[in-house]
Amino acid sequence: MTESPEEKELVARINELAHKAKSVGLTEEETIERKKLRSQFLANFRASFKSDIEMMQVFDKSGKEVTPKKVKDIQRKRGLRDD
Template sequence: MLPKDKIDRINALAKKSKTVGLTDAEKVEQQALRQEYLEAFRRDFRKTLDSIEIVDMKH
């Protein structure tokens, strides 16, 4: 997962976006952080799925 400071920044930008709006530079930063978050989430989720072992209880 992403470091807490990056997640905090994503949340701060989201809140600012809903209240006063973002500058063009902040919009670019927000998009980059969101992309980084999604990549980390997918990577961690894939690791979790890869570690699952299916056991057939019928035999």
């Protein structure tokens, strides 16, 4: 997965605040900002992960598709599957 420039900036700022928290501590505003940035990062991660899972197909060793029904249903709703 490649990070967008926005994601890179988000991670860089989170890391910057983490280093500052360990060295000199954070102000109240920085603590609030860190919490907001972490929440935003996790929301982005979860959305990306969910999309990846919903797009996958699973095959057993013999080549038979064994994608879970729930994932197949989601793919059908999105128009990604016509079976």
